[in-house]
Amino acid sequence: MPDLKNTNEILSFAHCGLCVEDVENGVGESPRDYARLEIGWTELGLQVWCVRHECNVMHIDFEGAKHPADTTRIHFQKPRAVK
């Protein structure tokens, strides 16, 4: 995995258009806070699904190709509770 990183490298976010409309109409604070997205594998590739509106956001067809993926995460240690 030469160029893959497990940090947030997102350049442009994928949003449900209906959720964006809701936020623009004053429902929710931001698309990030309002979004309820599921992401999963399909027979063809990868799909992003809006749970709030039960609609497709994006369905990517890998056309049979296999792509490298990094499924690791940065070790996160919760701060200790102060007694």
Ligand SMILES: [Zn+2]
């Ligand atoms: Zn939505």
